[in-house]
Amino acid sequence: MRYSILLLVVTFISLTSCRKDFDTKPSNGQLEFSKTTVYLDTVFTNTSSSTYTLKVYNRSNDDIHIPSIALGQGDNSKYRIMVDGMSGRDGKGKYFENVELLAKDSMYVFIEATASIADAKPTDLLYTDKILFDGGSNQQSVDLVTLIQDAVFLYPERYPDGNGGYTYEELQIGSDPSNTIRGFFLDDTELTFTNEKPYVIYGYAAVPPNKILNIQAGARVHFHDQSGIIVANTGSIQVNGAVSTNPDLLENEVIFEGDRLEPGFAEVPGQWGTILLTDGSTNNSFNHLTIKNATVGLFIQGQDATTVQIKNTQIYNSSNVGILARTGKINGENIVINKAGQYALACTLGGTYDFTHCTFANYWTGSSRQSPAVLLDNTYNDGQTLYFADLTQANIRNSIIFGPNNLEIGLNKNNGAAFNYDIENTLIKFNDVSNQFGNNPLYTSIKDASNANVISNNQAANDPKFKNTGKNNLRILLGSAAIAKGNNTFIISQDADGVTRTSPPDLGAYQHLP
Known part of the structure; x- marks a missing residue:
């Protein structure tokens, strides 16, 4: 019986060692995204945002790897991302290399921001960046937008x-x-x-x-x-x-x-x-x-x-x-x-x-x-x-x-x-x-x-x-x-909205309007 079990284990190892899950091709710029722009709702200056989600799809029949995923402003970006559970180079959430994505599969990118009012554009108080997928002619991007409110x-x-x-x-x-x-x-x-x-x-x-x-x-x-x-x-x-x-x-x-x-x-x-x-x-x-x-x-x-x-x-x-x-x-x-x-x-x-x-x-x-x-x-x-x-x-x-x-x-x-x-x-x-x-x-x-x-x-x-x-x-x-x-x-002469009450008045805090 021991020999039968050993044979099964050896057979399983030999089969899995021949699988091609990791024989991936470089991304060809055909990724699809759940959003083209991720709007992170208003945050107060220097206060961390909630975590927002972007989903990335590989619709092709090939297992691929994305040579790089990076924030446009690099290490200076006020955004942080986590890609498929990974925190990236040096754990900073700014740059990732050779991220694998199987055929017909998808992965999550989690996004947060901590920015000050000084980082935002003075005209509209928006702080923006991009997530760049790959480089050169295959590069694709998703915009990131956050409104910063001073407080x-x-x-x-x-x-x-x-x-x-x-x-x-x-x-x-x-x-x-x-x-x-x-x-x-x-x-x-x-x-x-x-x-x-x-x-x-x-x-x-x-x-x-x-x-x-x-x-x-x-x-x-x-x-x-x-x-x-x-x-x-x-x-x-x-x-x-x-x-x-x-x-x-x-x-x-x-x-x-x-x-x-x-x-x-x-x-x-x-x-x-x-x-x-x-x-x-x-x-x-x-x-x-x-x-x-x-x-x-x-x-x-x-x-x-x-x-x-x-x-x-x-x-x-x-x-x-x-x-x-x-x-x-x-x-x-x-x-x-x-x-x-x-x-x-x-x-x-x-x-x-x-x-x-x-x-x-x-x-x-x-x-x-x-x-x-x-x-x-x-x-x-x-x-x-x-x-x-x-x-x-x-x-x-x-x-x-x-x-x-x-x-x-x-x-x-x-x-x-x-x-x-x-x-x-x-x-x-x-x-x-x-x-x-x-x-x-x-x-x-x-x-x-x-x-x-x-x-x-x-x-x-x-x-x-x-x-x-x-x-x-x-x-x-x-x-x-x-x-x-x-x-x-x-009677209180005006209601909660400042509307003048009629006589006799309506009950409650509001006078009805025709």
């Missing part, structure tokens, strides 16, 4: 740890010295964000005590993974956006989003952390602000005696909560929230709240959502202890609370603290299928005729007719049940 980078300091690595500047959260997060305090020269360049933040940028972070109209702020802004005790953040004349450019809107600029990341939730207003922060205000793709859009941990002013603000694609407040004080006008993994709005551990002409919707598609769009709660459970505090007031007026779930309003009262709320002239999704709340006084008041709420007990009844929930467009169309159902007593 202001803000990040924590790092220090050598003596072991070849680094330690990073950290911030203490709360009174426990062991509760830290990677971050840094903004200095006085960094406390005004303008619209001249975008800002890119790594880690948490903290507003120091007794300082104000002023964010001007049209500013763009991008956050890296696990990054955000923290406003310290007695510190303030004031976002001063304004109405835009161009709905596509939103030139005066302030935008907070992640630092991945590729189109594939434009609507991905949870790319960065949160805007955290710590207990004792003061005089915080947000106007014409869009917050996209955070974990929690705004996290309000109580304040001093002042009230957070949130006006004409949109919060989309939060992986957890759009606005999360614990014993917060909020005055909200023309707020729009959509697509949150848990709640669009969660007012917990009591607090004081006034929301007028707001649209709280939750058309989350990432997973099954059990929580309602809006939660009012006078408790908070940290997993070990149940805390409760007075819900002094929670007024929601001339608004919309909606989504695909049967019950999009949640009320949770602990008798150990006050629970005061008033929901009037609001379109509410409240489909009590099993009549579980039929005799619950917390909910019966919502349906009381004196509050003039518009109750939707299924998807078709009293439909707000949002324009496009999938694209976070919660403007209402003709035929909406929200049209002219508002109370003039609570």
Whole structure:
């Protein structure tokens, strides 16, 4: 038996040694490519791009080798390529020799770029190069194009740890010295964000005590993974956006989003952390602000005696909560929230709240959502202890609370603290299928005729007719049940787009247009 096995092995070796897989011919300039130009989406200066893919085909019946594959600018190129799993000469990803490609086969070329604004053409800020396949008369090429965007980078300091690595500047959260997060305090020269360049933040940028972070109209702020802004005790953040004349450019809107600029990341939730207003922060205000793709859009941990002013603000694609407040004080006008993994709005551990002409919707598609769009709660459970505090007031007026779930309003009262709320002239999704709340006084008041709420007990009844929930467009169309159902007593004269409201006004953050 051993001799039979040995004979088979010898036969296999002799056959494979006669194969002609590696008797290749030089490429004759007939390669085909999946793209003639590879556009690497916008990157910030000196920040590495995502990896892009080019596929190279040998349609011929011959096994070939490509004598050379190189970047046009050679070792000076700001691009790097990997060819069929190889990193090239000296591992630099710039030059490759005699790359084999079998008949009727293909291979992948992976492309990245790290370039500065100084490398780009000043006229259009494009940085370009080519991948050259072969040379002379057989040479073929694929163009590479990247838009470089200049930016202001803000990040924590790092220090050598003596072991070849680094330690990073950290911030203490709360009174426990062991509760830290990677971050840094903004200095006085960094406390005004303008619209001249975008800002890119790594880690948490903290507003120091007794300082104000002023964010001007049209500013763009991008956050890296696990990054955000923290406003310290007695510190303030004031976002001063304004109405835009161009709905596509939103030139005066302030935008907070992640630092991945590729189109594939434009609507991905949870790319960065949160805007955290710590207990004792003061005089915080947000106007014409869009917050996209955070974990929690705004996290309000109580304040001093002042009230957070949130006006004409949109919060989309939060992986957890759009606005999360614990014993917060909020005055909200023309707020729009959509697509949150848990709640669009969660007012917990009591607090004081006034929301007028707001649209709280939750058309989350990432997973099954059990929580309602809006939660009012006078408790908070940290997993070990149940805390409760007075819900002094929670007024929601001339608004919309909606989504695909049967019950999009949640009320949770602990008798150990006050629970005061008033929901009037609001379109509410409240489909009590099993009549579980039929005799619950917390909910019966919502349906009381004196509050003039518009109750939707299924998807078709009293439909707000949002324009496009999938694209976070919660403007209402003709035929909406929200049209002219508002109370003039609570009217905000202009909607979130700056459109003058009619009398009686439409419910929610937007006035409908004919």
